[in-house]
Amino acid sequence: MADEFILRMANITKTFPGVVALDDVKLDVRAGTVHALMGENGAGKSTLMKVLIGMYQKDSGTVTLEGREVEVHDTKGGLNLGISMIHQELSPVPEMTVAENIYLGREPLNRFKLVDKALMRRMAQELFDEWNIPLNPGMQMKALTVASMQLVEIAKAISYDAKVIIMDEPTSAITEREVDLLFAMIRRLRDRGTAIIYISHKMDEIFQIADEVTIFRDGQWVLTQSTAEMTQQSLITAMVGRELTQMFPKEHAEIGEVLLEVKNLNRGRLVKDVSFTLRRGEILGLAGLVGAGRTEVLETIFGVHRAESGEILVDGKPVQIKQPKDAINAGMALLTEDRRATGIMGVLSVRDNMLAAALRRYSPGGFVDAKRLEEAAEEQRKALAIKTPSLDQLIKNLSGGNQQKVLVSRWLLTLPDILMIDEPTRGIDVGAKSEIHRLISTMAKEGKAILMVSSEMPEILGMSDRVLVMHEGEVTGEVPRAEATQDKIMQLATGTEAAA
Amino acid sequence: MSTTTNAPAEAPSSTAARFNLGAFAKKYLIVLILIGLVILLTILTDGAFIKTQNLINVIRQVSAIGIIAAGMVFVIITLGIDLSVGSIVAMSAVVGASLAQTADAAVIKFPGLDVPVIVAVLAGLAVGAGAGFVNGFLITKFKIAPFIATLGMMTAGRGAAYIFSNGRPISTLKDGYNWIGQGSLLGVPVPILLFAIVVLIASVMLNRTRFGRYTYAIGGNEQAARVSGINIDRVKLGIYVFIGTLAGLAGLVLSARIGSGNPTLGTGLELDVIAATVIGGTSFAGGIGTIWGSVVGALIIGSINNGLDLLNVSPFWQQVVKGLIIVVAIIIDERKNR
Amino acid sequence: MSTTTNAPAEAPSSTAARFNLGAFAKKYLIVLILIGLVILLTILTDGAFIKTQNLINVIRQVSAIGIIAAGMVFVIITLGIDLSVGSIVAMSAVVGASLAQTADAAVIKFPGLDVPVIVAVLAGLAVGAGAGFVNGFLITKFKIAPFIATLGMMTAGRGAAYIFSNGRPISTLKDGYNWIGQGSLLGVPVPILLFAIVVLIASVMLNRTRFGRYTYAIGGNEQAARVSGINIDRVKLGIYVFIGTLAGLAGLVLSARIGSGNPTLGTGLELDVIAATVIGGTSFAGGIGTIWGSVVGALIIGSINNGLDLLNVSPFWQQVVKGLIIVVAIIIDERKNR
Amino acid sequence: SSTDGGGSDTSSSDSTGGSGGGDVTIGATFPILDQFLQTVADAMQSKADELGVTLNVVAADEQTDTQLGQVENFIAQGVDAILVIPVDTDAAGPMTQAAQDAGVPLVYVNRKPSDLPAGVPYVGSDSLYAGTVEMQALAEMAGGEGNVVILIGDPANEAAVQRTQGCKDVVDENPGMTVTKEQAGNWYREEGQNIMENWIQSGDDIKVVCANNDEMALGAINAIKAAGISLGADGILVGGVDATSDALASMEAGELSVTVFQDAAGQGAGGVDAAMTLIGGGIVDDYVDIPYQLVTPDNMADFQ
Numbered sequence A: 001m002a003d004e005f006i007l008r009m010a011n012i013t014k015t016f017p018g019v020v021a022l023d024d025v026k027l028d029v030r031a032g033t034v035h036a037l038m039g040e041n042g043a044g045k046s047t048l049m050k051v052l053i054g055m056y057q058k059d060s061g062t063v064t065l066e067g068r069e070v071e072v073h074d075t076k077g078g079l080n081l082g083i084s085m086i087h088q089e090l091s092p093v094p095e096m097t098v099a100e101n102i103y104l105g106r107e108p109l110n111r112f113k114l115v116d117k118a119l120m121r122r123m124a125q126e127l128f129d130e131w132n133i134p135l136n137p138g139m140q141m142k143a144l145t146v147a148s149m150q151l152v153e154i155a156k157a158i159s160y161d162a163k164v165i166i167m168d169e170p171t172s173a174i175t176e177r178e179v180d181l182l183f184a185m186i187r188r189l190r191d192r193g194t195a196i197i198y199i200s201h202k203m204d205e206i207f208q209i210a211d212e213v214t215i216f217r218d219g220q221w222v223l224t225q226s227t228a229e230m231t232q233q234s235l236i237t238a239m240v241g242r243e244l245t246q247m248f249p250k251e252h253a254e255i256g257e258v259l260l261e262v263k264n265l266n267r268g269r270l271v272k273d274v275s276f277t278l279r280r281g282e283i284l285g286l287a288g289l290v291g292a293g294r295t296e297v298l299e300t301i302f303g304v305h306r307a308e309s310g311e312i313l314v315d316g317k318p319v320q321i322k323q324p325k326d327a328i329n330a331g332m333a334l335l336t337e338d339r340r341a342t343g344i345m346g347v348l349s350v351r352d353n354m355l356a357a358a359l360r361r362y363s364p365g366g367f368v369d370a371k372r373l374e375e376a377a378e379e380q381r382k383a384l385a386i387k388t389p390s391l392d393q394l395i396k397n398l399s400g401g402n403q404q405k406v407l408v409s410r411w412l413l414t415l416p417d418i419l420m421i422d423e424p425t426r427g428i429d430v431g432a433k434s435e436i437h438r439l440i441s442t443m444a445k446e447g448k449a450i451l452m453v454s455s456e457m458p459e460i461l462g463m464s465d466r467v468l469v470m471h472e473g474e475v476t477g478e479v480p481r482a483e484a485t486q487d488k489i490m491q492l493a494t495g496t497e498a499a500a
Numbered sequence B, C: 001m002s003t004t005t006n007a008p009a010e011a012p013s014s015t016a017a018r019f020n021l022g023a024f025a026k027k028y029l030i031v032l033i034l035i036g037l038v039i040l041l042t043i044l045t046d047g048a049f050i051k052t053q054n055l056i057n058v059i060r061q062v063s064a065i066g067i068i069a070a071g072m073v074f075v076i077i078t079l080g081i082d083l084s085v086g087s088i089v090a091m092s093a094v095v096g097a098s099l100a101q102t103a104d105a106a107v108i109k110f111p112g113l114d115v116p117v118i119v120a121v122l123a124g125l126a127v128g129a130g131a132g133f134v135n136g137f138l139i140t141k142f143k144i145a146p147f148i149a150t151l152g153m154m155t156a157g158r159g160a161a162y163i164f165s166n167g168r169p170i171s172t173l174k175d176g177y178n179w180i181g182q183g184s185l186l187g188v189p190v191p192i193l194l195f196a197i198v199v200l201i202a203s204v205m206l207n208r209t210r211f212g213r214y215t216y217a218i219g220g221n222e223q224a225a226r227v228s229g230i231n232i233d234r235v236k237l238g239i240y241v242f243i244g245t246l247a248g249l250a251g252l253v254l255s256a257r258i259g260s261g262n263p264t265l266g267t268g269l270e271l272d273v274i275a276a277t278v279i280g281g282t283s284f285a286g287g288i289g290t291i292w293g294s295v296v297g298a299l300i301i302g303s304i305n306n307g308l309d310l311l312n313v314s315p316f317w318q319q320v321v322k323g324l325i326i327v328v329a330i331i332i333d334e335r336k337n338r
Numbered sequence D: 001s002s003t004d005g006g007g008s009d010t011s012s013s014d015s016t017g018g019s020g021g022g023d024v025t026i027g028a029t030f031p032i033l034d035q036f037l038q039t040v041a042d043a044m045q046s047k048a049d050e051l052g053v054t055l056n057v058v059a060a061d062e063q064t065d066t067q068l069g070q071v072e073n074f075i076a077q078g079v080d081a082i083l084v085i086p087v088d089t090d091a092a093g094p095m096t097q098a099a100q101d102a103g104v105p106l107v108y109v110n111r112k113p114s115d116l117p118a119g120v121p122y123v124g125s126d127s128l129y130a131g132t133v134e135m136q137a138l139a140e141m142a143g144g145e146g147n148v149v150i151l152i153g154d155p156a157n158e159a160a161v162q163r164t165q166g167c168k169d170v171v172d173e174n175p176g177m178t179v180t181k182e183q184a185g186n187w188y189r190e191e192g193q194n195i196m197e198n199w200i201q202s203g204d205d206i207k208v209v210c211a212n213n214d215e216m217a218l219g220a221i222n223a224i225k226a227a228g229i230s231l232g233a234d235g236i237l238v239g240g241v242d243a244t245s246d247a248l249a250s251m252e253a254g255e256l257s258v259t260v261f262q263d264a265a266g267q268g269a270g271g272v273d274a275a276m277t278l279i280g281g282g283i284v285d286d287y288v289d290i291p292y293q294l295v296t297p298d299n300m301a302d303f304q
C-alpha cells in the first residue's frame, strides 16, 4: 500500500524559540489526488510545507518521496526533487516582467551562457496558452493587479512540472473567475498524476476540489480522511475541537440616521463618481470582483490617497480629509486589505501594534500613560481572545489570524463611529472568522456604521444589511439584504446588468 | 470558546519570560561585551585603564559622540541615516565661538560685538536645528534618500563652516563659553553632565512620549503608521531637527573643550556616531533601538580609542584593531538573535 | 470567458510605453541634466570646458570613480552599501606598486624582487578581491549590516595600507605599470579604456547573465529570490568580491596615474562613488539601477569638479556648490517619479 | 608622575602606565602620520632608543578634541613628559593647561601654538619662511615674471595657510607676477595632478606652480608632462616643500625646480632632547629653531 503514496512525512517536529509549531505530525499524499491541509491559524500548515520544500529545517522526522527518504536543505533542493509551492504571502519581484518572475532561478541561457530573454518570453507565452492564463508575459510585475500577480505565482508553480505542488491559500486574493480557472488547472494536473497539497480556510472550496483532508490542531495531527466521508460540520468540529453553531452570527441592529455620506467621489480609473450613504447600525457590504476598485474607494475616503473630486459628509457636515489622521478625527477607522504592507509593524510588540492609532487618547500632553495603556491593551487581548504569550511578543511571530485580531483592536481602541473593513477575514480560520463576524455585528448593534469590503460571497450575503456592487470603479447597483442573491450580485459585479 | 482556554495557559509563560536569566543575558549582551572589554583593557594596561581619572577621560572624550548618538537612534529606527552630523558640529562650533570671542582675540569675527554667552549657545543650537530642518525638509518634502540628503549637507555644511571662519579657527573665547567644555559642576565635568541630560531626555522622548512611540511605529512599517493617522513627515522632520540640535550642542561642547571654534571639528565623527548606535543594538532594518544601547556603544568606542592609546599601539595598527573590534562586537551581539 | 479581456487590455499599454516620448524623457532625464550641466559650464568657462582635451581629462579623472561605481550599482541594488572601496584602493595601490618598483628606487619595499608587471597587477586585483570577499563573508555568514561590515573594512583597510607602506608612498615604478594610468592605446588613454571595458562587462553581467538577474531579484524581493531557489548568500558574496576587484583595479589605475603607490589614495572616494551611483538612478530602496546611469552620475561629478577648478571657485565654496548640485540633481531626477 | 616597571624596550606593552622601576616614558601625539610626520616620529623613536626611554606615539586623525583627549590620557597614564604636534595651533591652550595643572613637562614640536606661556618650549621651524624661500627661488628662476598658481594643502591647516601666505608675499613683491589660481589639493599627489590638468585646460599661461608640499608638486609635474609642456626655466617651474626622496629624485631628473628641506630628524630629536632636559629639571629655550633649508639642483646632493 505504501507505494501509492507519492509523499510521506512522518514524525515531523519543528520548534521556533518559544513555540512548538509542529509536534510529531504526519502527512501522506497520494499521486493524482488533491489533498487538503486544514487547521486553525497557527496550526502549523505553512510551517510543514516550508519544511517540505526546504525553507525550514525540521528538528526531527522523515520525508519520503516516491519511496525514497529525502533530506531537503534549501528551496533549490526542494525544487530539484520536484516539489513546488505557491506561497501564502505573495512575493513578486516588482521591477521584473511576468516572464522573468516565472523563470526566476532557472532562466534559459543562449550559447554564450547569457539569459535568453526572447526565449523566456516565448516559454511563458506557451505556458499561458496551454493553461488559458490571461496574462502578458512582457508586462512589469508592478503594473499587475493583486489577482494577476497571484495568477503569475500559480503559473510559476505549475511551470516546474513538479510531482507535488503545494498551494498555500492560493485563492485568498482572487475572486470566482480566477478560482474557476485555478480549479480547472488543478483538475488537469490531478488527472496527469500530480499530487496537490491544498491549504485553505474556505470550506466550500475543500468540498469542491479535495479528495482527502488532513487536519492539524495546535501543531498536532488530528485526522486524515476522505472528503466524501465528511460534512462541513464534522470538518469544522475536527478543526476547532468543538461545535461551531452559527457561521454568520448577524444580530438585529436598529438602523439609525445617516452617518456617512459620500458624494461623487473620483480618483483615477478605480473610483468613478462613487456616491452612497451609510447609516448608524448598518452593515453595508461592498461587493465586486477583485480590481473593481473597492479598496480604492475605502482608501480614498480615508485619505490614504487624495481624492480628485467629491464630497464627504459625516453626520451631515462636510469634512476635509487630506490624510488618514483627518479621517480618524472624523470618527472613521480603516482595517486595510494588505495586512503585511499596511497593517502590522512586524518588529514591534503586540502592545505597540494595538496602540498605534489610538495613542493620542493615551498620551495626554504628549506623554504616554503607561498604566492606562497597559490596561487597555490587556482588555483588548481578553475581549478578542488574542493568542499570544504576552503583549511584549513581536507581532510578526503571531499567526495570521491573531495578527488580524490585533489590527482589529487597533481600530476599536480609536472608538470609531464609522468602521471600514477591507477583506476582514481573509486568511482567517473559521473559528476566528466567526468571532470577527460576531464583533462586527456587536458594533453595528452599538450604533456604529460599518462598511465592509469582501470577496467572499457568503460573507457578503450573511453579514450585510445592504450590498453595494462595484464594477471597474463604478457603483453598478445596490441590493437590499432581502433581495441579495449570489447571482444578482455577480451580474452587477461583472457589469452584465445595468444599474438597479 | 476554544481560544479562551489558551489565555490562562499562556499567561505564566509571559511572567516567566520577565525573569528569564537567559533572555536577560541576551538582551544585555552588549553590556557584557563592554564589561569584558573593560576587564581586558584593565589587565593589559596593568590597571591604568580602570583608574578613576582615566574613566572620566573616557566618558568625557565620548560625550560628543554619545550626545549625537542619542539622536541617531531615532534616525536609524525610522530607516534613516544622518551623515551630516560632523559638519553640523563644525558649523555650530564656528558660529558659537564667533559670538563668544573676547575683545582681546587676535582675529575677531564680529569686532565690537559683545553678547552674553547664552546667545552664543543658542546660536550654535539654532544652527544645528536649522541644518537638521533642511535635512528633514529634503527628506520629507522632496523624498530624497536620507543618505543623499545628508551627504549633500555633509559636503556643503563643511564648506559653509570653512567659509564662515575663513578656514581659520576662531579662538580666544570667553570663560563662560569654555566652561561648557572644560568646567565642572559638583565635581562632574560639564560635557559628561550634558551627555547625561541628553540621554535622559532622549530616553524619555523615545519611550514615554507619543513622538517616540511614533518613531518606532514608522520604523516598524511606515505605510501602516500613515494609515494609523501618524503624520510621518512631521515626525521625521522633528527627528532630523532633534539630531541637528544635538549635533549643534556637541559642536558647542567640542569647541568649548578646545577653546576654539575650528571648522575641521567633527570630521569623520558621523562614522563613530553610527558605529556607536549600531553597536548599541539599533537595527538598520528599522523599528528597533534603545538610547541606553547607544550609550554603551559610545563607551565601547571610547574604551577602544583610549585603551589603544594607553597600550601604545601604533597609530596604523590602531585603525586595524578598531575596525576589527567594531565588527567583532557586532558579530557577538548579532548572534544573540539566533 | 470574461478573463480573456484582460490580456489585450494590458498588452497595448506595454507596447505604447516603448514609444512614449514623455516616458523616454523621464527615463533619460539624468542625461538631460548632464547635458544641461555641460552647456552651463561651457558658457561659464568661455568654451574651455568643451575642449576635447578637457573632456578627456574629465573622463580620465572620473574613471576610478566610474569603475567602482559599476560595482556599486550591484551592491546598492541588493540594498547593500560598500564604504570600504576607498581603503581597498589604497591597499591595492601600495601592494601593486610594491611589486612594480624599479631597482633604482630610493626606498625599495621588496629589495631584489623583480617580477613581471602582470604579477603586480594580479596582486593588486587579488588584494581587492580578497578584501571584497571578507566584506561579503561578514555580510552573508555573520549577517552584519553592510554599512557596518564595510565600515570596519574601511577603517582596518586604511590602517593596513599604512602599515604595509610604512606610511610612505611607494615610488619609482616600472614603465609598464605606469602605462596603466598614463599610457594610451589607439589614442585613448588607458584609464578611459579600462573604464569602458568595465562598464561593458558590468552591463552584460547585470542585464544578460543569471548573476545579474539574481541581483535584481534579491533587491526587488529577497523572499521571492529565496523561494525560487536562488542562493542569496552566494550572489551577495559574488557582488562584494566583484566591487572589491573593481576597487583593486581602480587602485592600480590611480597609483599608475600618479606613478606611486600612496596609502592615502582613495580617501573619501566612497562618497563620490555612492553619489555617482545614486545620481545615476540606482535606488536605495533596492531592485532598481543601471550601469549606464552610474556612468552618467560619474560624469556629472567629474564635470562639477573640473568645472569648479576651471572657474577657480575657492576650495570652500567648491564644497558648498558640490553639495548643492548633488542634492539638486537628485531632486530633479526624483520628480520624474511623480 | 609615576614611572613604569617594564624594561626599556621601546614598544613593549608592559612598559605602559605601570609603577616602580626607574625608566622614563614620554608620550607623543601627532595630528596624523603622513610621510613627513612619520619621519619626525621615526627620529623621535631613534633618539628615544638611544637614550633608553620609552616613547608612546599616538595620532589624532587631525581632530583637535581627540588630541586633547590623548594628552589627558597621557597624564592619567602617568607619563614623564609629553610631546605635541598640535592639530590646531589656536586650540593648544587646554592641552597646555592640562599638562601644567598636572605638572607634566610639555614640548610643542613642528607647529607653533599661537599663545604659549613661558616655560613651554617650541621646537620647530617657521612655515611662513618655507613658503617665502620656495617662492623666492621660483621667482628668481622665472625672472620675476609670469602667472603663478598655488596648490594649497588642507586649507584649514596652519602650515598650508602660512606657506601659501609666504608664496603670496613674494609674488606681491614682484610686480611682474600675479597669482591667477589657487586650489586645495589636500596634500595629495592625485588631487594636485587633477587640479593641474584642469588648470592647463583653462587656458591660463602658467609660469610657476608654488605647491605647499612635494606630493602635490609631483602630481602637478605629472600633469604638465602629460600635456607635453616642458618643465623648468623654459617651461613651467614647479616648487614644493619637504624634500622627500621622491621629490629629490624628480629634481635630479630635472623636473622639480625647488623644494624646501624641513629637518624632520632635527625636530624629532630636538623635541625628545628638550623633554629630557625638562624632566631632569633643566631649562630649555622657549623657541628652539630647527631651520628650513632651500634645496635646488645646486645643493640637492647634500640632502639625498
Ligand SMILES: Nc1ncnc2c1ncn2[C@@H]1O[C@H](COP(=O)(O)OP(=O)(O)OP(=O)(O)O)[C@@H](O)[C@H]1O
Pocket: A016, A017, A019, A020, A021, A039, A040, A041, A042, A043, A044, A045, A046, A047, A048, A088, A397, A398, A399, A400, A401, A427, A429
Ligand atoms: N519564523 C517563525 N518564527 C517564530 N514562530 C513562527 C515562525 N513561523 C511560524 N511560527 C509559529 O509557528 C506556528 C505555526 O505557524 P504557521 O504559519 O505554520 O501556521 P498556519 O497553520 O499556516 O496558520 P495560517 O492559517 O494563519 O496561515 C504559529 O504559532 C506561528 O506563530
Ligand SMILES: Nc1ncnc2c1ncn2[C@@H]1O[C@H](COP(=O)(O)OP(=O)(O)OP(=O)(O)O)[C@@H](O)[C@H]1O
Pocket: A142, A143, A144, A145, A146, A147, A270, A288, A289, A290, A291, A292, A293, A294, A295, A296, A297, A337, A453
Ligand atoms: N497599478 C497599480 N500600482 C500600484 N498599486 C496598485 C495598482 N493597481 C492596484 N493597486 C493597489 O493594489 C491594491 C489591490 O488592488 P486590486 O487590483 O485588488 O484593486 P482593489 O481596488 O483592491 O479592488 P477590490 O478591492 O475591488 O478587490 C489596492 O490597494 C490598489 O490601490
Ligand SMILES: [Mg+2]
Pocket: A045, A046, A047, A088, A168
Ligand atoms: Mg499559513
Ligand SMILES: [Mg+2]
Pocket: A291, A294, A295, A296, A337, A422
Ligand atoms: Mg481590494
